[in-house]
Amino acid sequence: MAEQARALSWQFWAGLTFFLIVVAGTFAGIGWLYYTAMDAQEVPLKRLVVQGELRYVTPTDVREALVEANGMPLGSFFSADVNELRAQVEAMPWVEKASIRKEWPDILKVFVVEQVPLAHWNANQRDDALLNQAGEVFYADKSGLTLDLPYLAGPDHAVAEAVKQYRELNELLQLNGFSVAQLELSERFSVELALAQGTVLRLGREALLERIQRFIDLYPELEEHKDAPIDAIDLRYDTGVAVRWKEPNKNEKQES
Known part of the structure; x- marks a missing residue:
C-alpha cells in the first residue's frame, strides 16, 4: 500500500509539474507572439500609399506628418492605431478629412480629401x-x-x-x-x-x-x-x- 501511495503521489506531482510547464510555456509563447506582433522591427509597416486628388498635399508631407507625430517609423502592422493615424493626417492644414486602412503584410493606405x-x-x-x-x-x-x-x-x-x-x-x-x-x-x-x-x-x-x-x-x-x-x-x-x-x-x- 505504501509503495502504491508513493507511486500515485509521484504521478500526481509529475503530472502537476508537466501541467505547470505547459501553462508556463503557453503564456511565454503568447507573450512572445504579442511582443513580436507589437514590435515594429518584426512586423513593420514598410510601404505608405497615399491616394486622392492631390494638389496641395504630397505623399512626402503625409509621411512626415505621421513620423513627426509618432517620433518613429509608421509602426507595427498590428500595433498601429488607424484612428490615431487618421487624426494626425487630418491635422495637416490642407487636409479636410482622411481615411486609413492597413493591408497585410506591410502596407498603410491613406486616402486624403483636400480642402477646396x-x-x-x-x-x-x-x-x-x-x-x-x-x-x-x-x-x-x-x-x-x-x-x-x-x-x-x-x-x-x-x-x-x-x-x-x-x-x-x-x-x-x-x-x-x-x-x-x-x-x-x-x-x-x-x-x-x-x-x-x-x-x-x-x-x-x-x-x-x-x-x-x-x-x-x-x-x-x-x-x-x-x-x-x-x-x-x-x-x-x-x-x-x-x-x-x-x-x-x-x-x-x-x-x-
Whole structure:
C-alpha cells in the first residue's frame, strides 16, 4: 500500500509539474507572439500609399506628418492605431478629412480629401486664412495656390453671412458678365463689393439683389455716359445711383 501511495503521489506531482510547464510555456509563447506582433522591427509597416486628388498635399508631407507625430517609423502592422493615424493626417492644414486602412503584410493606405478653397478670409489680419467650400475658416500656406480666389472680409462671427452674400451676389453678377473680386461685410452687415472689372459697388444692408439688378440694368447707359472707366457706384438709394468715374490725369473725380 505504501509503495502504491508513493507511486500515485509521484504521478500526481509529475503530472502537476508537466501541467505547470505547459501553462508556463503557453503564456511565454503568447507573450512572445504579442511582443513580436507589437514590435515594429518584426512586423513593420514598410510601404505608405497615399491616394486622392492631390494638389496641395504630397505623399512626402503625409509621411512626415505621421513620423513627426509618432517620433518613429509608421509602426507595427498590428500595433498601429488607424484612428490615431487618421487624426494626425487630418491635422495637416490642407487636409479636410482622411481615411486609413492597413493591408497585410506591410502596407498603410491613406486616402486624403483636400480642402477646396473658396476665398481668402480677412487677409488684412492673417495672410494664411482661407474659407473652404463649406464656408469654414482654415489656415494654410498659400504659396501653392494656383486659383484666383476672391477676398472676403468681415467680423469673425459673421463668416456664414459673408459667404452667403458672396455666393448670392456673385451668381447674379456672373450671369451678366461680372464677377466679385472682393466683398467686405461691415459690423452692421453693410456690403461693399469690388468687381474684377475694377468697379466698386456700395450696396448697404437691404435689398442687395435688387440693387445689383439695378446696377446691371444701368451699366450699359453708364458706360456710354463718359469715356473714363467707372470707379465706384453707390446704390444705397431707393431710386437712382451716385457714380464716380476714374480720372487718370486729374486729381478730381466727378459724381453724377
